[in-house]
Amino acid sequence: MRPALQPGSGPVAAATYLPSTPDNVLWGRLPCATDEPALTVEPGTAVTLDTVSHEGILEDQGRDPATFFGRHGVTEVLDDAVALAASAHPHRFGVDGPHVVSRPVAVHGARVGDLLAMTVLDTTPRVPYGVISNRHGKGALAGEHPLGGAPVFSAFAAVSDDGGHGLLPLTPGAPATVRFPLRPFLGIMGVAVPGSVRPHSVPPGRHGGNLDIALLTTGSTLYLPVQVDGALAYVGDPHFAQGDGEVSLTAMEASLRATVRFDVVPREDALTRFGELVGPLAETTEHLVPTGLDEDLDLAVAACVRAAVALLQARFGMDPSLAYAYLSAATDFRISQVVDVVKGVHATIRKADFGS
Known part of the structure; x- marks a missing residue:
């Protein structure tokens, strides 16, 4: 180790x-x-x-x-x-x-x-290690996990020798054979x-x-x-x-x-590049990533879609109806997390679609 x-x-x-x-x-x-x-x-x-x-x-x-x-x-x-x-x-x-x-x-x-x-x-x-845990009353399956009503379940995850993967066992106490990328x-x-x-x-x-x-x-x-x-x-x-x-x-x-x-x-530059942001916005080398946040996942999705439409209007001058259509055809809306009281959704808008 x-x-x-x-x-x-x-x-x-x-x-x-x-x-x-x-x-x-x-x-x-x-x-x-x-x-x-x-x-x-x-x-x-x-x-x-x-x-x-x-x-x-x-x-x-x-x-x-x-x-x-x-x-x-x-x-x-x-x-x-x-x-x-x-x-x-x-x-x-x-x-x-x-x-x-x-x-x-x-x-x-x-x-x-x-x-x-x-x-x-x-x-x-x-x-070279980490922990994945679940606690009573938390998580997407609150009331079902942790099994047996335990207050907390903590899975120890090792890091592979090459440093690129996490390792978990199939059953408690067994060798760690499940590999996933870090x-x-x-x-x-x-x-x-x-x-x-x-x-x-x-x-x-x-x-x-x-x-x-x-x-x-x-x-x-x-x-x-x-x-x-x-x-x-x-x-x-x-x-x-x-x-x-x-x-x-x-x-x-x-x-x-x-x-x-x-x-x-x-502020002036921000308005030109992104419009009036009402919440966090991320950017990667490939994507613009507007977000939506709400305790209700449906409302979080709706907020993310509105943020994405507004971003396309501000950044590229796109008509909102066409932006809405584009998002439906070409953009993934992903659930960031469902476990933090306020649920998160983020969209991945490909910058290459707009020549960026």
Whole structure:
């Protein structure tokens, strides 16, 4: 098993680095306007941020990652995970969310009405293992799983020797023979909300947050409407892999060292490129990815379709009726996740269809 990428050790891609010490993270809540930034950077700055997965440190897993992972033969766990679990960090299990997120990064010159562009430049796994869990009353099959009424089921997933696949057994205790590709990404990318109340880390919204869009891998960009001056951006909820839907409550959750570039898109430019965004918008090398969010999945789909029509109008001057027809013929609408209270849908509009 490969060694863990401990805080401050190994490659750090950017000149600016934010380790995930207990003082540098929030646990279960997202930043708001009154939070002091951990860093202030100029637009265009890349920052390398260590992230810590919540799996293995939560109270229903013992809040003791060395013991939890030791049961699976792991001899080295992350020092920052151990430090956070052992700290007096004010995490209220069952009240706060589970996720560990960075304290905010302020971006100089970002103003309300602008867009913050967060481009993922690198996602380096910090450990050679991860956890996929389900908890009582959660997930797409709440009431059916975990089997036997257990409060939590945690599946330990190893990483293959080539580092490209996750490994699971067919039955508990059997050798890990099921292989699936790893596509690391950050489940949480967001900006601070106005006011002095930190949002719960689970439901996503206009601020981004726990979007769990598996397309947000290296090379992708997330655009978010700036809600407070400086944007106060943050990341967390690292994944090694996730299927669209994330039906079991979590996917393969595991800690990453992520490098993200922060850019500001002024309001005038944003309106020309994207129209009036009412929520998060992603972009990959191949796709424009508008989103829809609602507790009702039908309404989330409808919101995503409206966002896609508005985007095609603004970006390409397309007639809305023709845009609606095009989306039906040519665009996949995917379920981002169904397990975060507010359900997510994202569309994949091929840029090549428009000569882009």
